Amino acid sequence: MSTRDPLVWPKWPLYDSEEYSAVRRVIKSNQLYASVEVKRFEDQYAEYIKCKYAIGLGNATQGLHLALASLDVGVGDEVIVTPYSWISSASCILMQNAIPIFCDIESESFGLDPQELERKITEKTKAIIVVHMFGYPAKILEISAVARKYGVPLIEDASHAHGAKVGGVSIGNFGTISVFSLHQRKAISVGDGGIVCTNQKKIFNKIRKLRSFGDEELSYNYRMTEFAGALGQVGLSKLDHHNKIRHSNAHLLAKLLAGQKNLKVLLGREDEDTVFYAVLIEVVGDINDLESRLAYLQSIGIPICKTWDPLHIHPHFNPRKVPARGLPWKHVDYSGLMRNTSYSRLNLPVTKKYCPNRLLEIYVHPPTGTKEISFAAKNIKLLFNK
């Protein structure tokens, strides 16, 4: 194959006879919504990350919503969140009619900057949401120390971070509540699904009530299906093996692109276990025509793209029209940090520097291997040396 012939990049998820029999088992059982399969998956997931309780849900967005609801976050409360994430990390705050306070990121793992975080804490702060982007742990020890110092509950959005660890402790155990996504693209892939973990019994009981038509408090139908529970068990059993493949692909890519003057493959901090939901590549030098270079690489089959626009400029926080439920930061009684500021005008210099133009992501899921990674590296080099 010449360097420029398109390549068919392996698809994700990667299913085999184990997933087929899991799905068949559910069909045969005639029990399709949350029951024994979900319970088994919850127990196995809790055991895997070594936390006391796990609760399966329809997706991680629901998990983030219930995490805030279980902490009684509501009208007039501020929740500090990263601007560098998928919309769910911050839209969940609006679901509780609370006010998102975007805090700038650091430039190593692109999570919340612990020092900036401390500056944003006020008496209105009711929770902090940290995201472990693309499976690279945020500076979670420092962040959880800040949360503890001020007595503010910490929610880990670990949607990308199945199996990641810091100091030998699984991501998902550093805050009050953690939330993992099981969406089709994620490392454990059930179509749509989410799992929430906590070490606090009270929170566990509350989220279980909120998940399925609880009694007194406004609650929801956010249940997981038995199909998702059964697929989740298989995905979990393969996770460590799959993470090893992602890890070796990331390291191979870094080796092949070492010395590239305008790009740097990011491998995470050495003393942490990064899980490479995707591999991040930092654009270091000035590169013109980045869009067309990426479009070319995509046209020959390489799944590389820019990551995300920052959330504070998202229309949810800068709507043209006031939605029927109102805007929590415009409430007459609200006098906090966002009272006289518009989200799009926030000054978040590190976020501005990196998003969306200085970070690229490339997918390295199994069965991607040496052939694909070498092809990608060769073509990236050819194109970025021009």
Ligand SMILES: Cc1ncc(COP(=O)(O)O)c(C=O)c1O
């Ligand atoms: C960081 C992050 N948080 C939350 C979510 C929401 O996950 P779900 O699709 O399971 O609701 C996603 C989805 O991709 C995500 O990337």
